[in-house]
Amino acid sequence: MDWDFIAGHVNYWMFIVLMMTGLYIVVSSGNLVKKIVGLNIFQVAVFMLYISIGKITGGTAPIFPSDRQGHLEIDPTIVYSNPLPHVLILTAIVVGVATTSLGLALIIRIREEFDTIESDDLVKIEQQLTSADNKEHGEAMGGMA
């Protein structure tokens, strides 16, 4: 554990702190909308980790400059960062929004059906429904279910 190692890894650790904050919101919060926000934070932290793997110190964005005639001049002394993680994460951001919107639509349906978006209330409602079902079917079969 020398200074170089710590300076080179502290970025990753900060991303992990952000990721864990997102995970904490997902696990501890009872509100479904807040859970989705937590998932988004987690997801964005993963994106940051991937993008930081492609970064090269002293590098620049992987876009080749062109002069006024539109002629490309590739200067071999310029270092470009790795474009592959950028491509992966572009796809992931769009897919992430698609899944978020699906989750939000599910929340709206849950609210319509049960009139709450708090998970502990939902658990109570589910238990009531199950015990009512058990009672009904138990009587039909002639005993406790």
Added chain:
Amino acid sequence: MTETIINFILFAMLISTAFAIVRMTSLFAVIMLASVFSLLTALLFVTLDAVDVAFTEAAVGAGISTVLMLGTMALTARHAKPQTQSNAIPFLVVCVTGAALIYGTMDMPNFGDPNAPAQVHVAPEYLERSIEEIDVPNVVTAILASYRGYDTLGETAVVFAAGIGVLLLLSGLARRRKEDEEEGDI
């Protein structure tokens, strides 16, 4: 050096935003802070040389997601219930997972190392050859739309499927609501 300082400042802002989200119970504030979080992320992506990702994140993360969440909030509830049960177990889970992840970074190459495996494998070939083969100055665009065009097609399919799912879940929402109100009147 300047980049490192900017990174640290952005991180401090990101982490304080995330902690504020943990503590908030007003959903409107939570959603707005999530939008702020996305914008700060976009800034961080610019310092990490990912300009394309930065403006996608600013448009999609800070724009569209926020609008979707605000719509959901308008259709559901404005406030989250304050937590009742203890936070010890979630905190423990998060600490253990975080420790495992940090252990996983121990054998990763240093941040910004030009000789890291990710930098020396196929990435230089894309950078060298994309200008001859695709003739687009932006390498990210060249890879996204041409080399990995099928991935982007698959992504479109995922977005399409999600759109159909949302439509199926929400179709008839207004009709069912109206029927409920009419039943309530009788």
